[in-house]
Amino acid sequence: MSATVSFEVTSPHGPQRVTLSYARVGRGEPLLLLHGIGHHRQAWDPVVDILATEREVIAVDLPGFGASAKLPDGLAHDLPTMNAALGALCRELELGRPHAAGNSLGGLLALELGRAKLVRSVTALSPAGFWTQAERRYAFGVLLGMRRIAERLPLPLVERLARSAAGRTALTSTIYARPARRSPEAVVAETLALKHAEGFFETLRAGRAVRFTDPVPGVPVTVAWGAKDRLLLPRQGVRAKQTIPHARLVRLPGCGHVPMNDDPALVARVILDGSRTRTTAAESAQVDAAAS
Template sequence: MTATVSFTIDSPLGPRPATVAYERKGAGEPLLLLHGIGHHFQAWHPVSDVLAADHDVIAVDLPGFGTSAPLPPGVPYDLATVAPALGALCAALDVERPHVAGNSLGGLLALEMGRSGLVRSVTALSPAGFWSQAERRYAFTALRAMRVGARTLPLPALERLSRSGPGRAALTGTIYARPAHRSPGAVVAETLALRDATGFEETLAAGASVRFTDDVPGIPVTIAWGSRDRLLLPRQGVRAKSAVPGARLVRLPGCGHVPMNDDPALVARVILDTARAVGAGAARS
């Protein structure tokens, strides 16, 4: 069941209020789940029940996405603001240094939270920020095309398309390797989430100059990339490994940009293995 939480964030304009929607389930060490641009926390539903068998799972709609409120006017959607805001969110939920897994934009935010000491492990699935300028332009063009399609299609046409495998491929083939496996209802919901995302343009604008070049020392980090990622090409994983040399780089065979739907069992295992590495490292020391 969706809940909301309000908290105060630090911003270039001073302290400002923020309210986000989230879903929480399970018990154990906390695990924060962060979706990609234009998506919503339901992107994690293929894996969240499995993760909740071992963890207190908190899947969040990022500010300006899903049903979360946008950031206050003038507050930037950049790493320097949003990553600490997620730390403030955790404090508001009485969660201290969770594990974090993120996809795309969420993966970039997860790495920034790791670099800032806010979390105990990081799993980044096809994280943004390791692109060349040409690759970034290509990805942003594809995202804007998806956004235009989502905003142009009338709801009845969207619902008709979602009822067939080819229609689901037309709507979501950019981000899924197996779009026909996505349910019609889920495809409609995530297309509407993309259409209505109030933070979309400002997040893209903030991402135009982003390159993640810092190490994330002292905690387990896994960077995983789908072999069929058509949005952020798999070769970017090699750059990510170079920037974060202590990270484990994992290939996700047959998976697209949002791999939780393409191979839920594999993605869940990667996230759980990363979280368990914290205990293993403590035992070895």
């Protein structure tokens, strides 16, 4: 069920209160799910029930997306602030060091949490940050185009398009390899989520200088890439592996940029396998010491 949680995040102007919307289901070790830019936590719906058989799943609307308000004045939508906000979220919900899985922007955020030793494992699905400048400009141009289309389409037209497989393809083929599998209701909801995302432009601006260039020592990492990703091209997965040599690199056949919809069973298995991976005793002691 949907809920909200509020907590304080430090800013140059003093502590600022942040409120996020989330859903929590299942039992087991906690697993934090982080969506991509312009999306909302419902992007994870195709895999949540599978994950919840082994994990307590917490799917969160990132600040300025879905049902979560943008960050208050004084807090930038950048990686350090997002890291601080997500760390505070975990403390407020008493998650300890959860597992983290993220897609696109969420994958980048999950990796940042791993680098800060705030999570016990990371599964990143087509994470942002492993692009060249040309690839980043291409991806941002596509995202801006998607936002403009979502803003200009009247709701009755979106609803009409979503009722047919061809219409769902027209609306979502940039992010899904199998857009006809998405339900009409989900396509309408995520088009509206993109249209009304208050944090979209500030998050995009903050990403202009982002490159993930450091390893993630002491934390098991899985990087998975859709073979048919048309937004962040699959070759970026090779760069991710070069940057994080101990990471497990997984190819997702038949999947696009948001693979949870394209092959829920495969994606859920990759996430659960990644969260079963254990660090060595020495690494665990190092991580626990760093987190304390």
